[in-house]
């Protein structure tokens with residue numbers, strides 16, 4: 001799992017993976033948590049849980065290709081066979097290039113705080129309010145070379161309430177993110193042969 005910040009989605013996924021029915025049905029576990037930021041709160045949380053962690057700071061590499069090559073190697077090191085079944089982006093705030101995306105195609109998922117295909121990119125809640133949207137939401141999707149454009153796996157929809165701000169929307173949407181990301185992963189796992 002790849003994170004850059006608080007890691008609340010990561011925590012939701014870790015908790016889901018610890019549920020008995022996940023264990024019994026899929027034998028799934030979180031192989032490791034990787035952050036591109038040393039200060040990411042989620043990294044400390046994962047360490048405290050005893051999960052394998054890695055730090056790959058983008059700022060330490062001369063270019064994106066070198067950073068992503070190390071990312072790929074660090075992800076492989078999490079798995080005894082060198083290839084985790086899924087690579088989950090959970091608040092990972094770096095755009096990934098086509099080579100990385102191609103390498104992990106079909107098993108690279110992301111969560112985005114908007115009802116895609118509306119509002120790819122940043123500042124989604126502010127943009128939704130400015131557009132006068134009556135509904136907002138979150139989307140779990142496959143990652144492709146085009147940012148926030150891959151096939152959709154799961155969505156949550158919420159009404160915009162009078163007086164909502166980008167912050168109040170972000171907080172309400174985030175609680176839904178914590179439900180739909182585990183659900184999307186569970187569906188992905190259930191669909192595997």
Ligand code: GRF
Pocket residue numbers: 003004005006007008009010042090091092111112113174177
């Ligand atoms: C979430 O809103 C996610 O959709 C977005 O960044 C935020 C990360 O939050 N990409 P957290 O680190 O999972 O708490």
